[in-house]
Amino acid sequence: MEEYLLKVDKVQTVFKTGKGEITSVEEVSFQLKPGQTIGIVGESGCGKSVTSLSIMRLLGKHGYVKNGSILFNGKDLAKISEAEMREIRGNEISMIFQEPMTSLNPVFTIGNQMMEGIRLHMKLGKKEARNYAIEMLNSVGIPRSEAIMNEFPHALSGGMRQRVMIAMALSCRPRLLIADEPTTALDVTIQAQILELMKKLRSQSNTAIILITHDLGVVAEMVDKIIVMYAGQVVEEADVFTLFDNPKHPYTKGLIGSIPHIETHQEDRLISIPGAVPSLQNMPTGCRFHTRCEFATERCLQEQPNLIQLDETGEHKVRCWLAEEEAYVSRENKEVFV
Amino acid sequence: MFQYIIRRLLIAIPVLLGVTIFNFFIINLAPGNPVDMFVNPNMSAADILAKKEALGLNDPLWEQYGRWMGSMLQGDFGYSFATYEPVLDNIAARIGPTLLLMGTALIIAYLIAIPVGILSATKQYSFIDYLTTTFSFFGISIPNFFLGLGAIYVFGIVFPIFPTGGMTTLGSSGGFVDTFMHLVLPAMVLGTAIAGSMVRYVRSSMLEVLGQDYLRTARAKGLREFFVNNKHALRNALIPIVTIIGLEIPLLIGGAVVTEQIFQWPGLGQLTIQSIGSRDYPMLMALNFIAAFTVLFSNLLTDLMYSVVDPRIKYN
Ligand SMILES: Nc1ncnc2c1ncn2[C@@H]1O[C@H](COP(=O)(O)OP(=O)(O)OP(=O)(O)O)[C@@H](O)[C@H]1O
Numbered sequence: 140m141e142e143y144l145l146k147v148d149k150v151q152t153v154f155k156t157g158k159g160e161i162t163s164v165e166e167v168s169f170q171l172k173p174g175q176t177i178g179i180v181g182e183s184g185c186g187k188s189v190t191s192l193s194i195m196r197l198l199g200k201h202g203y204v205k206n207g208s209i210l211f212n213g214k215d216l217a218k219i220s221e222a223e224m225r226e227i228r229g230n231e232i233s234m235i236f237q238e239p240m241t242s243l244n245p246v247f248t249i250g251n252q253m254m255e256g257i258r259l260h261m262k263l264g265k266k267e268a269r270n271y272a273i274e275m276l277n278s279v280g281i282p283r284s285e286a287i288m289n290e291f292p293h294a295l296s297g298g299m300r301q302r303v304m305i306a307m308a309l310s311c312r313p314r315l316l317i318a319d320e321p322t323t324a325l326d327v328t329i330q331a332q333i334l335e336l337m338k339k340l341r342s343q344s345n346t347a348i349i350l351i352t353h354d355l356g357v358v359a360e361m362v363d364k365i366i367v368m369y370a371g372q373v374v375e376e377a378d379v380f381t382l383f384d385n386p387k388h389p390y391t392k393g394l395i396g397s398i399p400h401i402e403t404h405q406e407d408r409l410i411s412i413p414g415a416v417p418s419l420q421n422m423p424t425g426c427r428f429h430t431r432c433e434f435a436t437e438r439c440l441q442e443q444p445n446l447i448q449l450d451e452t453g454e455h456k457v458r459c460w461l462a463e464e465e466a467y468v469s470r471e472n473k474e475v476f477v
Numbered sequence: 478m479f480q481y482i483i484r485r486l487l488i489a490i491p492v493l494l495g496v497t498i499f500n501f502f503i504i505n506l507a508p509g510n511p512v513d514m515f516v517n518p519n520m521s522a523a524d525i526l527a528k529k530e531a532l533g534l535n536d537p538l539w540e541q542y543g544r545w546m547g548s549m550l551q552g553d554f555g556y557s558f559a560t561y562e563p564v565l566d567n568i569a570a571r572i573g574p575t576l577l578l579m580g581t582a583l584i585i586a587y588l589i590a591i592p593v594g595i596l597s598a599t600k601q602y603s604f605i606d607y608l609t610t611t612f613s614f615f616g617i618s619i620p621n622f623f624l625g626l627g628a629i630y631v632f633g634i635v636f637p638i639f640p641t642g643g644m645t646t647l648g649s650s651g652g653f654v655d656t657f658m659h660l661v662l663p664a665m666v667l668g669t670a671i672a673g674s675m676v677r678y679v680r681s682s683m684l685e686v687l688g689q690d691y692l693r694t695a696r697a698k699g700l701r702e703f704f705v706n707n708k709h710a711l712r713n714a715l716i717p718i719v720t721i722i723g724l725e726i727p728l729l730i731g732g733a734v735v736t737e738q739i740f741q742w743p744g745l746g747q748l749t750i751q752s753i754g755s756r757d758y759p760m761l762m763a764l765n766f767i768a769a770f771t772v773l774f775s776n777l778l779t780d781l782m783y784s785v786v787d788p789r790i791k792y793n
């Protein structure tokens with residue numbers, strides 16, 4: 140139990156709107172050990188960002204975690220006071236955001252924004268904080284870091300800004316780093332550099348990482364474990380090899396089938412999943428994927444499947460009636476762990 | 478930067494020229510003329526004509542305008558028809574009080590509008606927000622003279638705390654405290670009238686900023702909400718707010734004319750009203766010229782302020 144750094148259990152996050160509450164994410168559960176990297180994948184709008192913002196408790200005025208718990212170091216982040224949460228944010232848990240172009244404040248210098256968190260959490264004086272910030276910028280490979288300290292964000296390219304964000308996020312040596320699509324907005328070469336950088340930093344400081352992306356290719360080479368999300372729920376969880384070799388959920392299979400391969404022959408078409416993610420106001424009953432699933436049965440339309448464990452170690456989990464029934468058959472009615 | 482300023486000043490010249498032409502003809506369209514103002518029953522028609530001739534009022538309008546322009550370019554704004562003193566001397570004596578009144582009013586307006594606007598935006602749709610919105614619409618829609626009369630009634634008659642007219646107590650030598658006491662009511666009236674519209678600007682500007690991604694970044698660092706709002710958000714919200722100084726100055730000038738009249742404040746606004754009454758053409762031309770110049774200059778100042786508060790803007 141105690142070996143987990145983060146234990147997210149059946150979290151439900153809702154937003155209050157003019158027309159009542161809408162549930163953005165529910166039944167999200169996963170665990171993370173120190174130094175481990177977990178990937179969250181899924182199509183746009185499936186709740187990846189909301190999941191990470193729930194952990195940071197940065198859902199804005201209208202969003203909150205309604206059910207479930209988020210245990211970090213034994214503390215439930217959904218319950219602790221705002222003051223306690225501030226102590227954790229930027230200190231023990233940091234986050235890199237999806238949009239490097241808009242995530243830095245345009246009217247303050249890089250140095251000013253870097254030093255804020257450092258001074259707050261590390262209690263350094265102005266001069267030490269400045270030197271430390273320069274050191275951090277160097278460590279993420281920013282050239283002329285001393286001059287960059289006095290620059291405003293608009294003078295930096297997207298890749299450089301994301302490096303600044305990473306330097307900022309890592310400056311207080313967090314135990315958990317949440318990277319929400321850190322490379323989506325960047326071009327491919329910069330993307331590779333940023334991922335290399337994150338790998339290097341991970342090996343240096345044993346930081347646990349939650350890497351969010353909708354690019355399975357990125358995840359494959361970075362993470363230990365993958366969570367696949369669909370329409371606000373976790374639909375499959377497995378280590379990288381299992382997930383790619385033996386995906387169980389039809390949605391996961393679809394996602395993997397849609398990655399282009401160098402060896403793909405011209406005549407082999409990439410598989411695309413028909414249809415789109417259902418809207419929050421309009422969630423289908425039963426399995427949420429049934430509207431797009433070619434294997435959907437009567438049961439899938441009626442009953443919602445649970446996230447069940449497929450193997451004894453409990454590392455591979457899936458939310459699908461088909462997989463559940465298959466597991467029953469193959470284990471010849473051995474008990475299924477729920 | 479320097480070149481930019483020069484360029485802007487050059488562009489201002491034709492605008493100013495247009496304004497003077499326009500003013501000159503408008504003033505002359507007003508019924509009556511300066512001589513009517515000091516006619517007395519003992520003057521004969523010939524005397525009046527001679528007087529008009531002496532003032533050059535019988536010449537064609539364009540010739541009068543040319544004469545005015547010619548001497549203005551040499552820095553000579555002529556003599557007042559009413560006081561027979563040089564126009565510039567009269568204006569110089571009055572410009573101080575007006576600047577004092579307008580400056581204080583502007584400071585009051587900002588002191589009210591910035592905190593109230595921030596509060597109203599951060600607590601959007603709360604009771605406080607509705608309350609400030611209601612009050613700011615009062616501020617916008619109540620005419621200055623009405624507010625002025627109300628202030629005189631309440632603070633001058635019901636609770637006689639502040640003097641209600643002039644800039645110093647008659648017969649006294651003035652001094653800081655005395656002037657301050659005289660300044661309170663007119664500056665408050667002028668300031669709150671402007672604060673009304675300013676609160677709306679601050680609120681909407683702040684609301685726009687409050688949804689930005691960089692505030693989430695600031696929160697993710699563990700900063701207190703106070704710093705997030707008053708450092709990260711406010712600094713961005715201020716960018717459009719400083720620009721409205723340029724919009725407020727014309728309002729301020731207009732407001733000062735009325736407010737000075739109500740409170741007998743010896744400034745340019747009061748002088749303007751008096752000069753209109755006496756059809757003091759040279760004085761009115763000079764006052765209009767100053768007003769136009771101030772508005773153009775404050776627009777330039779606004780643009781320059783932009784580049785100070787927003788690092789993304791550089792003029793060249
Ligand atoms: N502040 C909010 N108010 C209401 N609904 C929201 C809010 N933020 C997110 N949502 C909803 O929650 C759902 C999940 O959004 P989320 O941003 O987590 O998607 P995502 O998986 O991160 O997608 P992307 O890949 O595009 O970043 C969406 O349907 C979105 O409309």
Ligand SMILES: [Mg+2]
Nearest residue numbers: 187188237319
């Ligand atoms: Mg997202």
